[in-house]
Amino acid sequence: MNLTHTCSECGQPNTVELVDGADRVVCPHCDHTVEIPPGAFSSGAVHRCLVCPSTDLYVRKDFPQQLGVAIVVVGFAVSCVTWYFYLTAATFSVLFATALIDVVLYLFVGNALMCYRCGATYRDVEGLDEHGGFDLETHERYRQESARLAETAAAGKG
Numbered sequence: 001m002n003l004t005h006t007c008s009e010c011g012q013p014n015t016v017e018l019v020d021g022a023d024r025v026v027c028p029h030c031d032h033t034v035e036i037p038p039g040a041f042s043s044g045a046v047h048r049c050l051v052c053p054s055t056d057l058y059v060r061k062d063f064p065q066q067l068g069v070a071i072v073v074v075g076f077a078v079s080c081v082t083w084y085f086y087l088t089a090a091t092f093s094v095l096f097a098t099a100l101i102d103v104v105l106y107l108f109v110g111n112a113l114m115c116y117r118c119g120a121t122y123r124d125v126e127g128l129d130e131h132g133g134f135d136l137e138t139h140e141r142y143r144q145e146s147a148r149l150a151e152t153a154a155a156g157k158g
């Protein structure tokens, strides 16, 4: 299993490889150590977030969004050229191929597990079935909670 998260101490994005029985996540930049809560990670399955107190995780397609956008942009650019030269059939096949590549990519990419609270991403995780897909209500709850925390922190300073 590998985990991509932003270190709470130094703010650097990290990707760390975790094997079964791992009990801590160490930041390679600043050596900040996060203890993995007991039972949170077992037999390759993640039951709650390992790097923040959140217990809510959701499953999403691990689709490289930038790549998807890049393919659409390239397809559109090529179709503009063929359109300019009155190659109607070519234009439509280019657009069709672009859409098809995106669909095929989408079907073949794996699933990743995400934390609502801190945005940590878990890949190569077992037992994804225990987690649901993205839920807007849960997302809102965490968003409002972090907004409240920021407010409290700001008020504490003043």
Ligand SMILES: [Zn+2]
Pocket: 007, 008, 009, 010, 011, 012, 027, 028, 029, 030, 031, 032
């Ligand atoms: Zn760090």
Ligand SMILES: [Zn+2]
Pocket: 049, 050, 051, 052, 053, 054, 115, 116, 117, 118, 119, 120
């Ligand atoms: Zn988290």
